[in-house]
Amino acid sequence: MEQETVIPEDIDEKKLENLVQFLSFTLGDEEYGVDILSVQEIRSWEPVSRIPNVPSYEKGVVNLRGAIVPIIDLRERFNLGHSEYTSLTVVVVLQAILNGQSRTMGVVVDSVSDVIHVDKHTIQSAPDFGTKVSTEFINGLASVNQRMLMLLDVEKLLKLDGVDDIDTHDEEY
Amino acid sequence: MSIDMAQFHQVFFEESFEGLDIMESGLLNLDMGDVDSETINTIFRAAHSIKGGSGTFGFSSVANFTHVMETLLDEMRDGRRQVTQSAVDVLLGSVDCLREMMTAIQDESEVDEARVAEHKQALETELNGSETPVVKEDSTIAPEPSSSIPSNDEPTISGWKISFCPHTDLLKTGNDPVRMFRELAELGDLEVIVDFQGVPTLFELDPEECHLSWTLILKGDVARESIDDIFDWVEDECDLSVQSLSAAQSGIDEAATATTALETQAPIEAPKNSPSASTTEQSETPAPVKTPSKDKGASKAKPPAAKASGSIRVDTGKIDTLINMVGELVITQSMLSLVGEHFSLDKLDQLKNGLTQLERHTRELQESVMNIRMLPISFVFSRFPRLVHDLSNKLDKKIELKLVGEHTEVDKTVVELISDPLVHLVRNSLDHGIEMPADRLAAGKPETGTVTLEAYHRGGNIVIEVKDDGKGLNKDMLRQKAIEKGLIDEGTVLTDKQCYELIFMAGFSTAEAVTDVSGRGVGMDVVRRNIQSLGGNIEIISELGVGSTMAIHLPLTLAILDGQSIAVGDETYIVPLGSIIESINITDDMVNRVAGKGETFRLRDEYLPIVRMHDIFHVESAKAVNLIEGLIVVVEGQGVRCGLFVDDLLGQQQVVIKSLEANYRCVEGVSSATILGDGSVGLILDIPGLVRLSNQ
Numbered sequence: 001m002e003q004e005t006v007i008p009e010d011i012d013e014k015k016l017e018n019l020v021q022f023l024s025f026t027l028g029d030e031e032y033g034v035d036i037l038s039v040q041e042i043r044s045w046e047p048v049s050r051i052p053n054v055p056s057y058e059k060g061v062v063n064l065r066g067a068i069v070p071i072i073d074l075r076e077r078f079n080l081g082h083s084e085y086t087s088l089t090v091v092v093v094l095q096a097i098l099n100g101q102s103r104t105m106g107v108v109v110d111s112v113s114d115v116i117h118v119d120k121h122t123i124q125s126a127p128d129f130g131t132k133v134s135t136e137f138i139n140g141l142a143s144v145n146q147r148m149l150m151l152l153d154v155e156k157l158l159k160l161d162g163v164d165d166i167d168t169h170d171e172e173y
Numbered sequence: 174m175s176i177d178m179a180q181f182h183q184v185f186f187e188e189s190f191e192g193l194d195i196m197e198s199g200l201l202n203l204d205m206g207d208v209d210s211e212t213i214n215t216i217f218r219a220a221h222s223i224k225g226g227s228g229t230f231g232f233s234s235v236a237n238f239t240h241v242m243e244t245l246l247d248e249m250r251d252g253r254r255q256v257t258q259s260a261v262d263v264l265l266g267s268v269d270c271l272r273e274m275m276t277a278i279q280d281e282s283e284v285d286e287a288r289v290a291e292h293k294q295a296l297e298t299e300l301n302g303s304e305t306p307v308v309k310e311d312s313t314i315a316p317e318p319s320s321s322i323p324s325n326d327e328p329t330i331s332g333w334k335i336s337f338c339p340h341t342d343l344l345k346t347g348n349d350p351v352r353m354f355r356e357l358a359e360l361g362d363l364e365v366i367v368d369f370q371g372v373p374t375l376f377e378l379d380p381e382e383c384h385l386s387w388t389l390i391l392k393g394d395v396a397r398e399s400i401d402d403i404f405d406w407v408e409d410e411c412d413l414s415v416q417s418l419s420a421a422q423s424g425i426d427e428a429a430t431a432t433t434a435l436e437t438q439a440p441i442e443a444p445k446n447s448p449s450a451s452t453t454e455q456s457e458t459p460a461p462v463k464t465p466s467k468d469k470g471a472s473k474a475k476p477p478a479a480k481a482s483g484s485i486r487v488d489t490g491k492i493d494t495l496i497n498m499v500g501e502l503v504i505t506q507s508m509l510s511l512v513g514e515h516f517s518l519d520k521l522d523q524l525k526n527g528l529t530q531l532e533r534h535t536r537e538l539q540e541s542v543m544n545i546r547m548l549p550i551s552f553v554f555s556r557f558p559r560l561v562h563d564l565s566n567k568l569d570k571k572i573e574l575k576l577v578g579e580h581t582e583v584d585k586t587v588v589e590l591i592s593d594p595l596v597h598l599v600r601n602s603l604d605h606g607i608e609m610p611a612d613r614l615a616a617g618k619p620e621t622g623t624v625t626l627e628a629y630h631r632g633g634n635i636v637i638e639v640k641d642d643g644k645g646l647n648k649d650m651l652r653q654k655a656i657e658k659g660l661i662d663e664g665t666v667l668t669d670k671q672c673y674e675l676i677f678m679a680g681f682s683t684a685e686a687v688t689d690v691s692g693r694g695v696g697m698d699v700v701r702r703n704i705q706s707l708g709g710n711i712e713i714i715s716e717l718g719v720g721s722t723m724a725i726h727l728p729l730t731l732a733i734l735d736g737q738s739i740a741v742g743d744e745t746y747i748v749p750l751g752s753i754i755e756s757i758n759i760t761d762d763m764v765n766r767v768a769g770k771g772e773t774f775r776l777r778d779e780y781l782p783i784v785r786m787h788d789i790f791h792v793e794s795a796k797a798v799n800l801i802e803g804l805i806v807v808v809e810g811q812g813v814r815c816g817l818f819v820d821d822l823l824g825q826q827q828v829v830i831k832s833l834e835a836n837y838r839c840v841e842g843v844s845s846a847t848i849l850g851d852g853s854v855g856l857i858l859d860i861p862g863l864v865r866l867s868n869q
Binding site: 047048049050051052053054060061062063066067068069070101103104105160 | 790791832836837842853854855
């Protein structure tokens, strides 16, 4: 927290400059956050069209105003078990630029909590647990009201196994 | 101002490229012996528009270059010059050069000055070399906007330019310049430009001193003596110079106002210097060959980016139809909302009528919108006369090109993507297909070979054929070659069709030697891949000694597909209607098992593998597990046939193809997705992919 010791006179300016907004949501007992600028919209769960022969966390695709958008279950993606989908289940539609192309994807989360302002300097890098716990999607940790918020890397999240590694491979040739 | 002009640049480029195409086709149509003046006029007009346009937009290098072409064409048009093959070739080369210049300007990259200078040189040699060298060297400097308007009075204006600088004491001697000017005005059309730069400030000004000087332009047939007479009295009290107008043509602008003179001069001089500079450079350095080829590579890499955002030119008729359609739709909509406002059961018939109309109009609207994307195939075909002309010269073969069905309309995407494969096929036909004239005569064929490009509709497909009456494909040679290259084993038995298919294998080339036209063996596999990426296929028909035909089958449009919905459990999939052969119920005795596992069934003397949809897509809710309970849909894709085992057939419908890969991934056995009537997503099946999947 020593980074928070800023020079008093320009505290407001500095703070505004360094504030980043995150949308926080919960998966079980854990709280996560994504950069709010990558959130396109928040929808309620609706049945998807299943895609055959893909990992189970890739739930299927939906029609989002004419675009075909895949839906990913984040609990299953992070190995947090499986949850029942109800009408209260929330889908956060995220957007990012991958390999120069805009990519949209929906992620299923338990519930959306809040929009949180975080000072850039207070973000801590993700701890390394070795291979025991995978932290590949976590960009950093922030503390909000004594709770820990795990900030997700949207670009990495939107990369699908077996698709984007192939893409980058192709580009090399 | 510059921003305002920039928005017209795109239109200018489009029109110029069109103009270049017109010039090219016109030049190719020129018959040496009997020249059609209308054709030359057309070429001339195109060149003139490009010159005018480029001048207006400040592309002075293009304007200068076109001007030389125009001069040559003008002489041909007036009959002062014979139309020779060499002149036509030089002009064709210049058209290419102009196109490169335009592309370079469009991409904001460097114009290849050396190449431009070279072509300009060739044009000028052509201009000067022949019997009528009536070239006005000065005329090359005319890129001002005014030159785009064909003004006839420009060349000879008789008259005088008088610069009159009286000494300060002129007035004291009792001479009045005004009186003199009045006298001058009586002689002809007088224009007076005053220079008051020498006038001092008001405090220093002596009203009896003259500080002004004048430039006078006197137009008309006036003798020098009469001017001298007028100035006779003041000769000693002023600096006077009298020049004839034609000699001082450029001086007028200078005098007009200092600022405009500066503006017009800059663009005139800059391009004049640079080409000449690079010409000398070229003669000094012996190896400028590398730079052009390098630049070519660079410019080749760029165009796709420019093309991607490309616009489309639509026939006004199509737009009118569309507007009519929208009008109808609006009427139907208002009728329906009227019914809906005060709805009672007795209006049910009205509602049904309205809905039927709505359905019809929507369909028609959809069709006409799709129609906008359709372009005649002549957009692709038009480049071939030139290609054949150039190549047949290069190869010393006599070849005639026939174009059939140029008006057949295809999707814009197809037009864009098919042209490279087609060029490749035509080059192949010219290089490998058609024999040398002597060989042809020996084989009892006419000396001139024929290559036919034909396009026509068949069913939901468009077929493009490249046909030649050359030597045809030699099956034994193909086979031998494939064995040599290790592509197939010695003992492999191949049908005729499979033999021909060998040429599509990577690393296969039958040319004895690699020429710069073809024979590197990288082409045909790329051709086939490109065509397959468009959802089409290519077929070869050939007879030794008679000729060969390459037929490309392509779907009419890439955005909409006629589909058959099938049900597997709770899930709905779409099978492209074109790939369905038939649907049958099968009984147990029709099924055979290969090695106890792979299921096949017998359909009219043919054993086809059964692909169980619920198995390979892991559908748990499938109703039919036993083969008797469901249906077999016999499908074909890329030469592979199989029977899809499904629960039920649902219905036929047109579906809009949506990419699955845009946001997601490529899924084996699925080509793309669509949105079904209830708003959910349906997957469109990829038959060859399904077969591959079932074999795993």
